[in-house]
Amino acid sequence: MLPMNDILFIQHQTNMMYPEIIPMSLPAIMNRVHKRFPVRGYFLEELTETHLRNARILILSIHWYVSIKGAIQTADWAKRVNPDISTIAGGMSASVFYPFLLRDSKIDYIIRGDGDLPLLFLVEALLEHKDVSQIPNVAGREFVADEWQAADQDTLDSGDYRTLDWFPTLDHRIRRMHTRYNGKILPIHPLLATYRGCPMPCENCCGAAVTQKALYRRSPLLRSAGPVAADLEAYSDDRGCNFVSIYHDFASLAEESYTREVLGRHYDLDVYYELTRLPSPAMLRLIVETFRRGTIAFSLDVRHMTSCQLVDVPALIDAINLVAATGRFEPRLCYLRQGLKENKAYREAFEAVRQATPCTVYCSDWWWEEENPLPNSDGLCTEAIYHACMNNSNRYQAWNYLFRLSYLMNYHAPALNHTLKLFRYAYGGVK
Ligand code: SF4
Structure with a gap:
């Protein structure tokens, strides 16, 4: 069993009307990971440098474009505190701007398109020190995966959208x-x-x-x-x-x-x-x-x-x-x-x-x-x-x-x- 803070999700400065607003699909995507590898979500203001130092993976959501700046700042802070942490971002805006985000930020991997299964595969590969370059939908600074995974009916129906x-x-x-x-x-x-x-x-x-x-x-x-x-x-x-x-x-x-x-x-x-x-x-x-x-x-x-x-x-x-x-x-x-x-x-x-x-x-x-x-x-x-x-x-x-x-x-x-x-x-x- 991994310690709870090995994988962090950060609700960073999103510029949405309430910091409590999250994209509709996010619980399903995170719950899929959480069932295999414990994830701990934090609001930015409750996150400490100790959390970051102890973590191996940091996940950020960039669904709405107003969240881009906050995600860049958060990834930057995480890497300064813990240069070994892997930073991942996904969501609609992350997807459409992935080349620029990889160029301008300390985000290591962007998940393009539907993140349901690709995020789980990426987390698993990072924790097990495996090659990540062929994981569907994933783009890194040195590669863009050829494989693509679109959500299907089964993915949609098996998602847990309720649990937080x-x-x-x-x-x-x-x-x-x-x-x-x-x-x-x-x-x-x-x-x-x-x-x-x-x-x-x-x-x-x-x-x-x-x-x-x-x-x-x-x-x-x-x-x-x-x-x-x-x-x-x-x-x-x-x-x-x-x-x-x-x-x-x-x-x-x-x-x-x-x-x-x-x-x-x-x-x-x-x-x-x-x-x-x-x-x-x-x-x-x-x-x-x-x-x-x-x-x-x-x-x-x-x-x-x-x-x-x-x-x-x-x-x-x-x-x-x-x-x-x-x-x-x-x-x-x-x-x-x-x-x-x-x-x-x-x-x-x-x-x-x-x-x-x-x-x-x-x-x-x-x-x-x-x-x-x-x-x-x-x-x-x-x-x-x-x-x-x-x-x-x-x-x-x-x-x-x-x-x-x-x-x-x-x-x-x-x-x-x-x-x-x-x-x-x-x-x-x-x-
Ligand atoms: S395409 Fe967009 S604007 Fe049009 S009905 Fe659907 S959600 Fe609304």
């Missing part, structure tokens, strides 16, 4: 945030794992099928209904878990039989459910019958707030009123301010929905307004995009402070926070 015992402080903080939950669902664990990639063809989104093909060399995958329902059951039975977020919508994208299997019973959970398209009334009814209460986010356009191509507006009005009539769910209309400015039909549709429904509204431009680092057909971004991302890595900083402040106020003074509506502003919504 490899990262005790995160687990503790998440439980504390759920305990203090007072109706505002935070974008923290658990995020229900359904799709890897998205079947929709939207531009400017790394989840879109064509981009997934370049990045991961596979089509979008949908986790089987059984394991997804099992996750919901476990969260529902866990008295320390009060809510779940569903950003990867299946009710409007997958077969109705899939949705019926996943939402086949009542779950003792609140939900934030972000719809990609407009689901049928039957599917919408299923969502509101399945969960206790929460927020259902609708998009005014057919491309998940990335276009001005409108949904069927009368059907949207009916859907929002169906949700509002429950009295348990907040129907939220997501829109683009840019669309209101530039497109008359879009503006009229927005006003029509607002007048006909009691929806709250949410301006989504800030999320989509910039160019995402989209890879070419080889799954790589240019150096110009890399520098633009590095220069832009603080773009969410003001929002992040506001989110953090709103969370702390909600935690310590919820009544005052509701009076100030800080949460509403932090989330970009207006009545």
Whole structure:
């Protein structure tokens, strides 16, 4: 049995709104390693030089590009303290920028594409002093492996997306945030794992099928209904878990039989459910019958707030009123301010929905307004995009402070926070 701190995962300075936010697939990837070789996750602020000196492997996640700078700094620190430590990074941004990251940082190995099995193989080879140059998806300073491993249905279905015992402080903080939950669902664990990639063809989104093909060399995958329902059951039975977020919508994208299997019973959970398209009334009814209460986010356009191509507006009005009539769910209309400015039909549709429904509204431009680092057909971004991302890595900083402040106020003074509506502003919504 290896000592607990042989393999470290560090939640470094990520520039996300809460340091507790982790990519949806990360628990599955880390749990796969943790089952064979104990991993210990730490937030950067709890890590000491002793931890680093005693460790052999350091793992960093660079999923969102705003995390790149923090990862570079952390790897640099680790190597200064312990030159023998092996540093590994993976995630979408690590993948598209791997040549530049290997050049500019002390990161030894980058895992490209899906990390589920490659990370396990790499850790195993490093611990056993074996050659790592032929491990699928791995790139080092001297080599890029020829072999490629894309996640498949079995990988997706066998992943453990729930357990955080490899990262005790995160687990503790998440439980504390759920305990203090007072109706505002935070974008923290658990995020229900359904799709890897998205079947929709939207531009400017790394989840879109064509981009997934370049990045991961596979089509979008949908986790089987059984394991997804099992996750919901476990969260529902866990008295320390009060809510779940569903950003990867299946009710409007997958077969109705899939949705019926996943939402086949009542779950003792609140939900934030972000719809990609407009689901049928039957599917919408299923969502509101399945969960206790929460927020259902609708998009005014057919491309998940990335276009001005409108949904069927009368059907949207009916859907929002169906949700509002429950009295348990907040129907939220997501829109683009840019669309209101530039497109008359879009503006009229927005006003029509607002007048006909009691929806709250949410301006989504800030999320989509910039160019995402989209890879070419080889799954790589240019150096110009890399520098633009590095220069832009603080773009969410003001929002992040506001989110953090709103969370702390909600935690310590919820009544005052509701009076100030800080949460509403932090989330970009207006009545
Ligand atoms: S914008 Fe939304 S719907 Fe479109 S590809 Fe991305 S995740 Fe899918």
